Amino acid sequence: MKKRVIGYTSGVFDLFHIGHLNILRNAKSMCDKLIVGVSTDELLFEYKKKKPVITFQERLEIVRNIKYVDVAIPQFNRDKKDAWKKLKFDTMFVGSDWFDTDKWKDLDKYFNKKKVKVVYFPYTLGTSSTKINQILDKNRKK
Secondary structure (H helix, E strand, C coil), X not given: CCCCCEEEEEECCCCCCHHHHHHHHHHHCCCCEEEEEEEXXXXXXXXXXXXXXXXXXHHHHHHHCCCCCCEEXXXXXXXXXXXXXXXXXXXXXXXXXXXCCHHHHHHHHHHHHCCCEEEEECCCCCCCHHHHHHHHHHHHHC
């Protein structure tokens, strides 16, 4: 019997856009069960010093209802090792903007020892929640 592959990814998922959908669709195509961590409002403020446009509960509900997502859970911290200890996923999906950073070099080594595959998906150029927010800010000032 073939082992079911459990995948994991996480993010803020504020102002849900095509880049978010691409990551979730691509991740689900590579695993049997996709678990998605959604950053809490407090976590986002802790590391980005900003509040999301869409509240955590609404973002969690949106992600939970994407057909590619099997389980959506709160992400209370950004510690991927801690997430693995709790969830025991086989594959971690992350955006290519993190590839070859010091943080992910360390995580690649850690996950390699645990036999967890790390897959870097291409960053969706031209679309991001930050860019959408910048456009909205410009339009509000006019």
